[in-house]
Amino acid sequence: MSNHYDVIIVGAGPAGLAAARALVDAGVKDILLIEREQEAGGVPRHCRHPTFGLQTFYRPMNGHNWIDRLLGMVVNACEIRTGTTVVNINPGGEIHVSSDRGLEKLFAKRVILATGVRETPRHPRLVSGVRPQGVLTTGALQQFIYLKKLKPGYRPVIVGSELVSFSALWTLCNAGIKTLALIDENERITAFRPAALFAHLMGVKLFLGARITKINGTERVESIEFTDAHGMKSHLECDSIIFTGRFVGEYTLVRQSHLAHESESGRPLFDQYNRCSDPCYYIAGNMAHPADMGDQCYQEGLVVGQTVAQSLRENKNAEFVVPVQLDELFRISAPNQISGGSRQNAPVTLNVRVNRYHKGEIIVRDGERELYRATHRCLPERRILLKEIDISKITPESKLTVITK
Numbered sequence: 415m416s417n418h419y420d421v422i423i424v425g426a427g428p429a430g431l432a433a434a435r436a437l438v439d440a441g442v443k444d445i446l447l448i449e450r451e452q453e454a455g456g457v458p459r460h461c462r463h464p465t466f467g468l469q470t471f472y473r474p475m476n477g478h479n480w481i482d483r484l485l486g487m488v489v490n491a492c493e494i495r496t497g498t499t500v501v502n503i504n505p506g507g508e509i510h511v512s513s514d515r516g517l518e519k520l521f522a523k524r525v526i527l528a529t530g531v532r533e534t535p536r537h538p539r540l541v542s543g544v545r546p547q548g549v550l551t552t553g554a555l556q557q558f559i560y561l562k563k564l565k566p567g568y569r570p571v572i573v574g575s576e577l578v579s580f581s582a583l584w585t586l587c588n589a590g591i592k593t594l595a596l597i598d599e600n601e602r603i604t605a606f607r608p609a610a611l612f613a614h615l616m617g618v619k620l621f622l623g624a625r626i627t628k629i630n631g632t633e634r635v636e637s638i639e640f641t642d643a644h645g646m647k648s649h650l651e652c653d654s655i656i657f658t659g660r661f662v663g664e665y666t667l668v669r670q671s672h673l674a675h676e677s678e679s680g681r682p683l684f685d686q687y688n689r690c691s692d693p694c695y696y697i698a699g700n701m702a703h704p705a706d707m708g709d710q711c712y713q714e715g716l717v718v719g720q721t722v723a724q725s726l727r728e729n730k731n732a733e734f735v736v737p738v739q740l741d742e743l744f745r746i747s748a749p750n751q752i753s754g755g756s757r758q759n760a761p762v763t764l765n766v767r768v769n770r771y772h773k774g775e776i777i778v779r780d781g782e783r784e785l786y787r788a789t790h791r792c793l794p795e796r797r798i799l800l801k802e803i804d805i806s807k808i809t810p811e812s813k814l815t816v817i818t819k
């Protein structure tokens with residue numbers, strides 16, 4: 415078996431599968447898809463509700479059915495290694511993998527990183543109290559219920575009010591488990607307002623502007639303490655707590671690699687082609703913008719696959735790159751830098767996230783020159799697209815800033 419490939423894709427979730435499909439369609443022959451789990455598919459494999467498929471097959475599909483169809487499109491056209499973890503990425507497309515075959519070195523002309531995201535668990539949220547059983551994330555909950563057919567609790571409380579929090583609620587409901595309450599620090603729900611109605615109809619109490627201060631229990635969770643929006647302390651008996659959302663990218667590989675990255679988060683620096691500081695490396699899917707929906711990551715993976723196929727035919731390296739600077743409202747921008755040069759000036763879209771609610775104008779400037787202005791209503795964790803930004807006149811001296819008014 416060869417250890418040299420045209421393209422290696424790390425992560426066989428929707429973004430990785432899409433990139434593989436685009437590469438196959440573009441006629442690229444030696445493609446290897448690497449997945450650390452025993453089965454390819456990424457997160458949707460354990461999402462059993464019909465919130466996938468609208469953009470790809472124009473109908474709602476359960477996550478596992480959707481992913482089976484996507485997998486079917488590439489399974490015979492490229493090599494897929496499951497149960498294999500990429501442990502190191504090195505300059506020029508040399509990667510190290512670990513599997514039951516031991517450690518191996520592989521080489522590729524291009525590498526696409528599509529390693530996804532994870533939810534913020536309890537520990538970084540600084541919730542005090544003891545560490546009993548019964549504390550988990552939505553991802554873990556879905557794996558318990560859908561893959562292992564186990565019920566991790568009977569009286570759960572959900573922390574968070576993002577879309578994924580309602581995904582947790584739906585999962586519990588499917589398993590016949592009644593959720594007691596949904597608690598979030600935000601004063602309004604982060605998901606779309608009708609989601610609150612869904613919770614209400616299911617008899618779930620909603621505590622907004624509330625914060626868990628302590629988890630009680632010795633062997634298992636027995637209760638929580640929280641302060642409500644008015645600072646009043648409350649106590650709620652429960653046997654499990656699901657911490658949902660607040661997605662962070664899976665950047666372990668990037669942090670320990672030669673790729674330039676944001677020092678705090680570890681998110682790689684990448685341009686409008688999703689190309690990293692080492693032009694052999696590209697990124698795709700949720701690791702670029704924690705976190706978008708499955709269909710959106712699939713569409714992006716297709717574009718990255720096409721771009722990489724194109725780069726194998728004709729290499730257009732950046733002549734210069736300009737960072738995208740954000741004011742304090744913004745948490746991230748994808749891409750976080752723009753490549754410039756005589757052949758790299760098509761309009762770009764920035765996918766941004768905010769730290770707090772904002773309704774007003776968002777402006778993109780190059781120094782004093784305005785490149786974009788539009789009114790947006792922004793909520794934390796929601797995808798906000800600043801489209802068709804004209805970068806035709808950027809220079810190595812440009813100062814690209816995204817600001818609010």
Ligand SMILES: Cc1cc2nc3c(=O)[nH]c(=O)nc-3n(C[C@H](O)[C@H](O)[C@H](O)COP(=O)(O)OP(=O)(O)OC[C@H]3O[C@@H](n4cnc5c(N)ncnc54)[C@H](O)[C@@H]3O)c2cc1C
Pocket residue numbers: 424425426427428429430448449450451455456457458461463465466498499500501528529530531532533552553556578581664667698699700701705706707708709711
């Ligand atoms: C709990 C949860 C529920 C969700 N519910 C919905 C929903 O209902 N509807 C919806 O549209 N979206 C939902 N999403 C979002 C959706 O799942 C993502 O948008 C989509 O899966 C992102 O695709 P991806 O390919 O970027 O990443 P992922 O699906 O996360 O795939 C990344 C893959 O990379 C692999 N990997 C990571 N590191 C390595 C390594 N070092 N070596 C080898 N493999 C590696 C991982 O094992 C994983 O399989 C949900 C997300 C979560 C976390």
